[in-house]
Amino acid sequence: MxxxxxxxxxxxxxxxxxxxxxxxxxxxxxxxxxxxxxxxxxxxxxxxxxxxxxxxxxxxxxxxxxxxxxxxxxxxxxxxxxxxxxxxxxxxxxxxxxxxxxxxxxxxxxxxxxxxxxxxxxxxxxxxxxxxxxxxxxxxxxxxxxxxxxxxxxxxxxxxxxxxxxxxxxxxxxxxxxxxxxxxxxxxxxxxxxxxxVPPRFYKTGEALERHRARTGACLQCDLLAAECADGARIITSSTHWVAYVPFAARWPYEVRLVPRRHLPDLPALTDDERDDLAHAYLTVLQAFERLFDTPTPYIAGWQQSPVRRGRDVWHLGAEIFTIRRAPGRLKHLAGSESGAAVWINDVAPEVAAQRLRGERPVDE
Amino acid sequence: MxxxxxxxxxxxxxxxxxxxxxxxxxxxxxxxxxxxxxxxxxxxxxxxxxxxxxxxxxxxxxxxxxxxxxxxxxxxxxxxxxxxxxxxxxxxxxxxxxxxxxxxxxxxxxxxxxxxxxxxxxxxxxxxxxxxxxxxxxxxxxxxxxxxxxxxxxxxxxxxxxxxxxxxxxxxxxxxxxxxxxxxxxxxxxxxxxxxxVPPRFYKTGEALERHRARTGACLQCDLLAAECADGARIITSSTHWVAYVPFAARWPYEVRLVPRRHLPDLPALTDDERDDLAHAYLTVLQAFERLFDTPTPYIAGWQQSPVRRGRDVWHLGAEIFTIRRAPGRLKHLAGSESGAAVWINDVAPEVAAQRLRGERPVDE
The missing domain is CATH 3.30.428.10 (HIT-like)
Structure with missing residues (x-):
């Protein structure tokens, strides 16, 4: 407590x-x-x-x-x-x-x-x-x-x-x-x-979740989670309440999405059990990032929660953790394509990133 | 020729x-x-x-x-x-x-x-x-x-x-x-x-131009240009065919938008005169960036043209030139807010940036 x-x-x-x-x-x-x-x-x-x-x-x-x-x-x-x-x-x-x-x-x-x-x-x-x-x-x-x-x-x-x-x-x-x-x-x-x-990225996600709900009756985040689990190639860790995977369309060299299995809108909605389990799952993900390189991995980790006053019922909580390091000593810079046009170019295939994050394949291969 | x-x-x-x-x-x-x-x-x-x-x-x-x-x-x-x-x-x-x-x-x-x-x-x-x-x-x-x-x-x-x-x-x-x-x-x-x-940033602009046209009958880029000229505080250079200004809502510490006065969709649509004039206006803008700091200014410059097959009549050509350097030796990093949420935090007021780009005020003030 x-x-x-x-x-x-x-x-x-x-x-x-x-x-x-x-x-x-x-x-x-x-x-x-x-x-x-x-x-x-x-x-x-x-x-x-x-x-x-x-x-x-x-x-x-x-x-x-x-x-x-x-x-x-x-x-x-x-x-x-x-x-x-x-x-x-x-x-x-x-x-x-x-x-x-x-x-x-x-x-x-x-x-x-x-x-x-x-x-x-x-x-x-x-x-x-x-x-x-x-x-x-x-x-x-x-x-x-x-x-x-x-x-x-x-x-x-x-x-x-x-x-x-x-x-x-x-x-x-x-x-x-x-x-x-x-x-x-x-x-x-x-x-x-x-x-x-509402930040533009999450506004767009809210629209996507609403559209998917209207069209299929289902939650897009739940569907993505099920599809990633069925595929398996990009899963990083999977526990009672949480699953972490490299998204099929990852933007960053090493990027992980961590989502609760239960459909819920934000961190306050997590039960005691889900929070305890999250502590372990989150550490597993961060430690996978730490192991990638010989020096500490720079990363950005953020929680994508429901907007406060809009679409709470369609929202499905998730965390996004990614590094801007694409190889030892080399960064993924956001240059013309990313900063100018908002198109991310990723040099690392998500399936390979997942293997490396799981420790199955060295990063400097 | x-x-x-x-x-x-x-x-x-x-x-x-x-x-x-x-x-x-x-x-x-x-x-x-x-x-x-x-x-x-x-x-x-x-x-x-x-x-x-x-x-x-x-x-x-x-x-x-x-x-x-x-x-x-x-x-x-x-x-x-x-x-x-x-x-x-x-x-x-x-x-x-x-x-x-x-x-x-x-x-x-x-x-x-x-x-x-x-x-x-x-x-x-x-x-x-x-x-x-x-x-x-x-x-x-x-x-x-x-x-x-x-x-x-x-x-x-x-x-x-x-x-x-x-x-x-x-x-x-x-x-x-x-x-x-x-x-x-x-x-x-x-x-x-x-x-x-169509890159997401320009797709969104296309939608904004179409919406503005439908609502007002006018071109948003033309309206912005007229408003910036009337205001004057953020103008960098103004020639027969081109105007360069720091946008009212600039995302970057030093950011300039360069637009033709005539409503036209892309670079091929420029006349000979507009191209000759552009050479001078573009150099004026780049030289303003070069003068900002004691060492060469890192910058990204990109042309926002009409998509190939969509909305050519509503599109108004523009170039965007910006630097990621926010002060001597200090970069504007794209961290959690920018890379995670797509919300840019800018430490330099656009009006001050314009003064500095015009050489009216030193950058290390």
């Missing part, structure tokens, strides 16, 4: 501790005296040609850039060093990002513009940082399953809390791992974005 | 020279004896969840990776060194990529699969390399306008030729510039992809 304790940092931002051991003292106050109030100007601007929003967040240009390890702001406050986490230890901690891409406070400073073709508004969302562990040097893949269960409970709780914010239409829990992906803090952490709109 | 001369390389790939000076001898034969026939296995696989294709091109994993400059395969063949261009000099040369993402020949080896949810087919398209100049060390931004005019004529001609291929639905002319974007050959060159489907 995970318990949570909510407090505030000295500049007013929220901090929430999540603990599986009851009775932890998380009341330590943030004693920093040199932290000016954060100022945010996030706005969302509509691009009518591509029918999507760009988020403009000027204040982020000044964000913290690769501090030395002994000044890590995500470590507990110890030895006189004051960090974002006042407690001297923690299991899992979540706090509001000091340099958020999306911010409820922006609504106070960003005007609404509705002069077509120019349309913009405050990007009134929320960005949180999830510290997966207090241990600076233990990556997610090496956490123990009970600890991962606490992370899952934190993700689920934050999803529930952020979904209750009027302006939030989508909650995206994700982890960026590795300098190659632009991660500026090496402490194991992820992020949660509460978007004030 | 640009003339062209078509020949074939020793492995059967096409090579076309484009020259403004008449009477050039481009008949030199490809004398390489050590070039095995290229083998391609490009396939397009449908992803029903996101409603897009991923292109799987396994053979590309083995492609040439940063050869030393004295072995540059895009330089003319000289001094006993045999390259992709048999001539001892050239102005502009286009040839079929030896490691193509898309290939008509794949149709011979890739079976059609139509077993929903699994659907795939040969990615029967075409990938060409455009050598902008024979001079290894002159970037596009430093070419003279007459030379750029030849490049424009080559782009237009290739668009016409590739559009005539049955399976090609979209012709995308683009340039990836800089190692940060993953460019493995430093010789100034671009690429042309003849996609066997």
């Amino acid at each position: 995970t318990t949570s304790y909510a407090t505030r940092l000295v500049d007013g931002r929220e901090l929430i501790y999540y603990d599986r051991k009851p009775g932890q003292d998380r009341t330590a106050a943030d004693l920093r005296t040199d932290l000016p109030p954060a100022f945010t100007t996030s706005q969302m601007r509509w691009n009518p040609l591509f029918r999507d929003y760009a988020v403009i967040a000027e204040h982020r240009q000044e964000r913290t850039y690769r501090p030395p390890a002994d000044l890590c702001p995500l470590c507990p406050s110890r030895d006189g060093k004051r960090t974002e986490i006042p407690a001297s230890d923690y299991e899992v901690a979540v706090f509001e990002n000091r340099f958020p891409s999306l911010s409820l406070a922006s609504a106070d400073v960003i005007p609404l513009i509705d002069e077509p073709p120019f349309r913009s508004a405050a990007a009134a969302g929320r960005c949180e940082v999830v510290c997966f562990t207090s241990d600076h040097d233990t990556p997610f893949a090496q956490l123990d399953p009970e600890h991962v269960r606490t992370v899952i409970d934190a993700w689920a709780d934050r999803t529930t809390v952020l979904s209750a914010i009027d302006s939030v239409d989508y909650v995206f829990c994700f982890e960026n791992r590795g300098e190659e992906i632009g991660v500026t803090l090496s402490h194991p952490h992820g992020q949660i974005y509460g978007y004030p709109f | 640009t003339t062209s001369y078509a020949t074939r390389l020793v492995d059967g790939r096409e090579l076309i020279y484009y020259d403004r000076k008449p009477g050039q001898d481009r008949t030199a034969a490809d004398l390489r004896t050590d070039l095995p026939p290229a083998f391609t296995t490009s396939q397009m696989r449908w992803n029903p969840l996101f409603r897009d294709y991923a292109v799987i091109a396994e053979h590309r994993q083995e492609r040439t990776y940063r050869p030393p400059a004295d072995l540059c395969p895009l330089c003319p063949s000289r001094d006993g060194k045999r390259t992709e261009i048999p001539a001892s000099d050239y102005e502009v040369a286009v040839f079929e990529n030896r490691f193509p993402s898309l290939s008509l020949a794949s149709a011979d080896v890739i079976p059609l699969i139509d077993e929903p949810p699994f659907r795939s087919a040969a990615a029967a398209g075409r990938c060409e390399v455009v050598c902008f100049t024979s001079d290894h060390d002159t970037p596009f931004a430093q070419l003279d306008p007459e030379h750029v005019r030849t490049v424009i004529d080559a782009w237009a001609d290739r668009t016409t030729v590739l559009s005539a291929i049955d399976s090609v639905d979209y012709v995308f002319c683009f340039e990836n510039r800089g190692e940060e974007i993953g460019v493995t050959l430093s010789h100034p060159h671009g690429q042309i992809y003849g996609y066997p489907f």
Whole structure:
């Protein structure tokens, strides 16, 4: 049973501790005296040609850039060093990002513009940082399953809390791992974005799920899962409640989709058993990525949940985990085709990627 | 008046020279004896969840990776060194990529699969390399306008030729510039992809243009152009036939849209005057990018033309030029929000980006 304790940092931002051991003292106050109030100007601007929003967040240009390890702001406050986490230890901690891409406070400073073709508004969302562990040097893949269960409970709780914010239409829990992906803090952490709109990728998925339901009466994600299990060539792991596979049409050199067998919309809908099982399945997937190369694998992992207010009954939860490394020392860059035209070119066949992720075939073959 | 001369390389790939000076001898034969026939296995696989294709091109994993400059395969063949261009000099040369993402020949080896949810087919398209100049060390931004005019004529001609291929639905002319974007050959060159489907980004734009036309009777691109000119804050350059501006909802730190004032669908539709004027306007934009930083600016530049067989009357040609560098030494990485959710977060306000591109404000302010 995970318990949570909510407090505030000295500049007013929220901090929430999540603990599986009851009775932890998380009341330590943030004693920093040199932290000016954060100022945010996030706005969302509509691009009518591509029918999507760009988020403009000027204040982020000044964000913290690769501090030395002994000044890590995500470590507990110890030895006189004051960090974002006042407690001297923690299991899992979540706090509001000091340099958020999306911010409820922006609504106070960003005007609404509705002069077509120019349309913009405050990007009134929320960005949180999830510290997966207090241990600076233990990556997610090496956490123990009970600890991962606490992370899952934190993700689920934050999803529930952020979904209750009027302006939030989508909650995206994700982890960026590795300098190659632009991660500026090496402490194991992820992020949660509460978007004030449904991101284009998930909007499109929602439409696809609705269309498939209307046409066949079935869930497309359930059908895909059944087809992948029947085929078998791309399965990475299969447990009581979860299946992980490389999608038939994977975009990335190594890409895995992890889905619950039961049709359900989001992380809060998972039962205790499904969460316990997920901890193991998720670790199996991350460890498969870790084994691919001689050096830590850069990856992006994100949860595709139901939009908050649209199509919850048709949505089927899934996680997407992928790396941008296509071979030792070589990255998959998003160049003209991907960034310009949104067409991904993948040099690794999904069936071969699955063999390598299962350890059946070396990567440098 | 640009003339062209078509020949074939020793492995059967096409090579076309484009020259403004008449009477050039481009008949030199490809004398390489050590070039095995290229083998391609490009396939397009449908992803029903996101409603897009991923292109799987396994053979590309083995492609040439940063050869030393004295072995540059895009330089003319000289001094006993045999390259992709048999001539001892050239102005502009286009040839079929030896490691193509898309290939008509794949149709011979890739079976059609139509077993929903699994659907795939040969990615029967075409990938060409455009050598902008024979001079290894002159970037596009430093070419003279007459030379750029030849490049424009080559782009237009290739668009016409590739559009005539049955399976090609979209012709995308683009340039990836800089190692940060993953460019493995430093010789100034671009690429042309003849996609066997309309790329998702342009499909969406086509829908937006059609919807706007149906609702207002007007062209959205024309309306945007008029609104940007009336506003003025984001204009980069404005000539007789062309206007370049930073879009109100720019996704990238520095992004420019270059559009013809006249409503027209693609590069072949440009008049002589429009092409001459484009050479100057395009150079103005590229030079603005070059001035931003102390080191050469990595950029992606691509032409958004009408799909070959759909919506030609509603389409309005435009080029998009952007850099992934957000500050000196810092890249805009596509992490969880961009690659996972397709939501771009931009740290530079488009109005500020425009000032910097116009040279009115330093970038490291």
